[in-house]
Amino acid sequence: MSVKEKKLAIVLPAYNEEPVIEKTTQILLALLDKMVQEALISADSFIVYIDDGSKDKTWALTQSLHAGDSRVKGIHFSRNFGHQNALIAGMTELTDTDVDYVVTIDADLQDDPNSIVEMVKLANDGKDLVYGVRNDRTSDSWFKRFSAQSFYKVMNLLGVQTIPNHADFRLMDQKVLDVFKQYDERDMFLRGIFPSIGFKSAEVYYARAEREAGETKYPLRKMLKFATNGITSFSVKPITMIRNLGIAMFTVSVIFMIYVLCQYLSKNTTSGWPMLMISVWLIGGIQLMGIGVIGEYIGKIFMEVKHRPRYVIETKLK
Numbered sequence: 475m476s477v478k479e480k481k482l483a484i485v486l487p488a489y490n491e492e493p494v495i496e497k498t499t500q501i502l503l504a505l506l507d508k509m510v511q512e513a514l515i516s517a518d519s520f521i522v523y524i525d526d527g528s529k530d531k532t533w534a535l536t537q538s539l540h541a542g543d544s545r546v547k548g549i550h551f552s553r554n555f556g557h558q559n560a561l562i563a564g565m566t567e568l569t570d571t572d573v574d575y576v577v578t579i580d581a582d583l584q585d586d587p588n589s590i591v592e593m594v595k596l597a598n599d600g601k602d603l604v605y606g607v608r609n610d611r612t613s614d615s616w617f618k619r620f621s622a623q624s625f626y627k628v629m630n631l632l633g634v635q636t637i638p639n640h641a642d643f644r645l646m647d648q649k650v651l652d653v654f655k656q657y658d659e660r661d662m663f664l665r666g667i668f669p670s671i672g673f674k675s676a677e678v679y680y681a682r683a684e685r686e687a688g689e690t691k692y693p694l695r696k697m698l699k700f701a702t703n704g705i706t707s708f709s710v711k712p713i714t715m716i717r718n719l720g721i722a723m724f725t726v727s728v729i730f731m732i733y734v735l736c737q738y739l740s741k742n743t744t745s746g747w748p749m750l751m752i753s754v755w756l757i758g759g760i761q762l763m764g765i766g767v768i769g770e771y772i773g774k775i776f777m778e779v780k781h782r783p784r785y786v787i788e789t790k791l792k
């Protein structure tokens with residue numbers, strides 16, 4: 475091949491992934507070998523684990539894997555900073571020098587690693603961003619399917635561009651990463667940011683497998699936090715909706731006032747207790763909800779203004 479092959483880095487966030495990390499490494503190193511043989515990538519391509527403050531032996535295993543093969547690199551966070559921050563560290567810390575492509579994938583390999591070959595081919599053909607998109611969700615529980623679908627629908631309604639059924643399995647080239655580094659917000663919602671960057675993109679379809687071993691690190695609590703964060707990072711529509719609701723309530727109450735006045739003037743008075751109670755509770759509820767939504771945004775401003783580091787790195791294995 476006349477042109478120099480591209481250097482690829484595969485980034486894997488890992489939080490308590492002791493049961494899978496060795497197998498994952500084996501599969502990915504074999505995949506790298508195969509792609510090097512096919513002259514798709516250069517021989518110095520590597521994989522990097524971001525240990526997101528695991529409490530099990532994930533980091534110890536990463537160290538011994540690194541000792542066995544220098545193509546395994548690692549970043550060790552001082553504590554748990556979350557999946558999104560682990561991805562950001564992986565995309566920016568070890569990959570800013572001479573890496574051409576970065577692929578992010580979960581350490582449990584639920585996303586089909588073989589799709590990486592197709593992603594690299596598309597990138598070699600000039601695509602800057604390649605999204606891994608799941609073409610079926612049969613490995614998910616009905617609840618996860620339902621909640622994910624509702625989430626993408628709500629995002630769409632709020633005018634946020636996301637790629638349905640695309641999680642954080644994607645390839646980015648250095649051009650995209652350079653732009654990405656200019657996004658300085660603390661709370662990153664990567665699935666919304668990348669589609670907003672632009673450039674030439676493509677999609678690769680795959681079927682998502684069951685988790686190889688270990689258990690999910692995304693309980694309902696974390697999923698809800700993730701969804702709220704996605705919405706409030708990209709849209710102020712919830713505030714607009716509350717305002718519109720307020721205007722509607724006000725209009726209704728003016729009409730209602732006229733009605734009550736007429737009743738009073740015609741001396742047609744009733745006890746009025748049920749109506750009173752309902753209004754008090756309803757209006758109270760709506761007001762609290764409104765304050766809650768606004769509070770969510772103010773909290774977000776507070777966090778952004780503090781501008782704290784997104785993560786703290788304890789060790790790096792280069």
Ligand code: UDP
Nearest residue numbers: 487488489526556557560580581690691692
């Ligand atoms: N993960 C992480 N930090 C966390 C939670 C998860 O780095 O606080 C990693 C985890 O190790 C995995 C990926 O994020 O590589 C996705 O997590 P998981 O597979 O548990 O989520 P699910 O596939 O069930 O949505």
Ligand code: MG
Nearest residue numbers: 580582584685
């Ligand atoms: Mg998983």
